[in-house]
Amino acid sequence: MRLFLISCLVVAFYAAGAQRQIAVEDFTVRNTFGQKSVYGINWMKNGQFYSSLQNNKVVKYSITTGQPVETIVDGAGLSPALQIDDYSLSADETKVLLLTDVESIYRHSFTAQYFVYDIAQKTVKPLSGNGKQSYAAFSPDGSKVAFVRGNNVFYVTLADMQEVQVTTDGKFNHIINGTTDWVYEEEFSFVDGFQWSPDSKKLAYYRFDESGVREYNLQRWGKTLYPTDYRFKYPKAGEANSIVEIWLYDVASKQKVKADIGTETDIYIPRIKWTHDAQLLSVRRLNRLQNSLDVLHVNAATGASRVVLNEKSDTYVDLDFIDNLLYLDNGTQFIHASERSGYKHLYLYDMNGKLVRQLTQGNFEIADVVGVDEKGKTLYFTSTEVSPRERYFYSLSFDGKKKTRLTAAPGTHRINMSSDYQFYIDYYSQSAKPLVVSLYKTKGNALLKVLENNETLAKAQEEYGFANKEFFSFKAADGTTTLDGFFLKPRNFDASKKYPVLVYQYSGPGSQEVTDSWGGRHFIFHQILTQKGYVVAVIDPRGTGARGEHFKKINYKQLGKYELEDHLAGAKYLASLPYIDPARIGIWGWSFGGYISSLAMTKGAGVFKMGIAVAPVTNWRFYDNIYTERFQQTPQMNASGYDDNSPSTYAGNLKGNFLLIHGTGDDNVHFQNSVVLEAALINAGKKFRSFYYPDKDHHILGGPTRLHLYTMMCDYVLESL
Structure with missing residues (x-):
């Protein structure tokens, strides 16, 4: 009876409009506000069904009813039982490739154990007994599975489970076959560097020679008496890249042909793709400065190639275009994206690269x-x-x-x-x-x-009194361009009061934080701050995306300049609002956002009372060359573009409360960035706080780390703003 009365009181309490308080544990340790989705969708060949991975089961659903009709494979019911992390069906849907025991390497790369499940026979077999594999893929005819192990390419013939080794020269930090080096993985966002031809008779694959790329030494502290060194190839801005080749392997003859991608080796090959012709491979070639993109068609038998399309830019060719190359089933045309009109639109070409017509158009x-x-x-x-x-x-x-x-x-x-x-x-x-x-x-x-x-999450956000996004706009530093932002305000917001405001931004080229969608980066953390009486403002400056080429590329060769100017203009706008305390405006960000918050507290000193920078770039000379040179050119060509907007350059200007955070195991934005900024601040006699997370990477994840991080940031905001 006592429990019943307590339950009734609790229900009445929340029904009356009381607000539950969000704890950092709710989104770091517990999944109180986890947003559910539908994952692993695979449209099946007869058009009446799709499959999805749910609760360790690959389940077949009827499209017309949305109801499950069959469990294709149950991981718990297998012998041995498997925890299915992902799956793929063969084209004829007779076999399933199951992925389990995944070990991450960098952002996308991993090793895993793969198993082949025969649906009719209900049998499961390991793909290989010779060590973990990566990026396994069925051939289109379902007879073989290719994969990468130890920087070499292999495939297994499923009829007899025999393993065939395609390449033999793979070696860590020297030669990579069938996958990518660090910088391709991070900036071109792929690791599966091989593709089956449509007729399953050939494999096209990447070969990287990274022998000439300089190594970065990442110390790992762990719990051993001496720290260990982890050295990996990381080409910083202006430094040498891997030499990339594309090879074609014939399954029947076991012979290889090298694709002709030109004599210039200081280039990028951001994508390869088989056309619908099994003898024709499409290769995208990008020059070092990334302002000229070629589409090459390669003869799979001879390796001979020809350029069928070239896309040039006065700044850079947006990487988004490399995934918008679609070859039509008719075998005579393809669709390609371009910003030539000032906005990203689609164009139809014949296979010789002759424009047929523009498909979409308008100022969007x-x-x-x-x-x-x-x-x-x-x-x-x-x-x-x-x-x-x-x-x-x-x-x-x-x-x-x-x-x-x-x-x-x-x-x-x-x-x-x-x-x-x-x-x-x-x-x-x-x-x-x-x-x-x-x-x-x-x-x-x-x-x-x-x-x-x-529905559960929707009820939770009501129960906890989530602040909804309130969109606003203001003028950029140029006085004419309109910028977008949104507020998160306390539930009991009173416009007659003065509130402190924390600005969150990412601000990276082509990115977008201000969208009409639920959530966003660090959304629950920001909700905690609104519950504690803070206004949170999220702002997209010039240089971000979705508003055309000029808006996005205005920062070419001077990253940080316009973004900082616009955040200073944003602070001025916020200070003009009657309910904002102009003496209590803070800014924070992570990665590129950490770079901008560092710049705001140094080059833009005196505007923000407080800044937090997590894993920031502090000079673009320290960052990888594919990303950095796309926007900055090389340091040799554009030294001022690197140094004129470096927080380290302006360390002596620091004013206000500044917290600098970094993981020592960050393979992406190296801990070196924060060390150099700290040294500059110390030399300038500036007071600030810093915190490092031992052995944690760019995401600062693992164990209680996120709980510690967000608790520390929350305390710092309360103390400093």
Whole structure:
């Protein structure tokens, strides 16, 4: 009876509008506000089903009802039992490749154990008994599985489970076959550096010679008597890169042919892709300064190549374009993206690179190409046409005459479409509404089933009194450009009072934080601050994305200059608001955002009372060359662009409360960045605080680390602002 009465009192208490308090543990140790989704979607070949990974089971669902109809494989029921981390089906859907026991290396790379499950026989076999594998993939005919181990390429013939070694010269820190070096992985966002030809008769693969790349020495402290050195190849701005080659291996003859990608070796190959012709490989070639992109067509038998398309820029060719090269099933055309109009749009070419026509146009950006239905002569995509803060789903006829908006609800829509274009799954959220995942029939745009509505999370945000995004705009430092931001305000906000405000920003080139979607980076941490009486403002300066080429590329050769100017203008705008205390404005950020908050407290000193920088770049000379040179050119060409906006250059200007945080095991933004800034601050006689996390990488994860980090940052905000 006592428990019953207590429960009733608790219910009445919250029903009356009381607000539960968020603890740091709620999002670092517990998953109180975890947003559910639908993962591992695989559209099946007959068009009536899809599969998904749920609760360690690969489950087959009916598209028309959204109901499960069959468990394809249950990890717990296998012998041996497996924890399924991911899976893929063979093209004929008779076998499943199961991935388990994953060990991460860097951001995308990993090793794992793979198993092959035969659906009809209900048998499971390890892919290889010779050590863990990486990036395993079925051949299109389902007869073989290729993978990488020890920087070499292998494949297994499934009929007899025999292992064939394709390359033999792989060696750590020297030669890499079938996967990528560190900088390709980080900046071109892929590690599976091999591809089967459409007829399963050839393998195309990358070969990196990184012998000439300088090593970075990362000390790992651990619990041993002496720390260990981990040395890996990391090309900083202006330094030498790996020499990259593309090779083609013939399965039947076991012979290899080197693709002709030109005589210049100081280049990048950000993508390869087989066309629908099994004898024609498409290779994208980017020059060192990344302002000229070539599309090459390579003869798979001879390696001979020709350039069919060249895209040039006065600044840089956006990397987003390298994934928007789509070869049509008709074998005679392809679609490519370009910013030549000032906005990212899609163009149709024939296989010789002759422009057929522009497919999309207008003063907005194509966000994602969802599908190309050649039979229905329809293109599907998402775009910013309504607003840069939103993403809607559209269909467009090939002749450009019939465009239809398929999603109506305001907010952000991300689409996963079936291979026959008859169905799609809409991942939708809005600033006050957590993710809703819904299944639609394309014809008639009919909703079939809501697959996930995050009802529990929606109730939790009400119970805890989450602050909703309140969008605002103000003028950039140039006085004409309009910038976007949003507020998170305390639930009991009183406009007659004065509030401290903490600005959060990332500010990186082409990024976007101000979107009409639920959550965002560090969202729950910011909610804690609103509960403690703070206003949080999130701002996107010039140089960020979704608003056209000029807006995004204004910072070319001078990263940090305009971003800082706009955050100083943002602080001035905030100070002008009657409910903001102009003496208590702070700024914080992580990575690029940490760079900007460091710059704000030094070069922009005196505007912000407090700054927090987590894992910041402090001089772009220390960062990798692919990312940095894309925006800055090399230090040899543009020394002032590197030094004129370095926080270390202005360490003597520091004013206000400054907290500098870094993980000593950060392979991405090296701990060196913070060490150099600290030395400059010490030499300038400046007081500040710093904290390092032993052996933690750029994400500062593992064990109780995030609990400690966010608790420390929260305490620092309360103390300093």
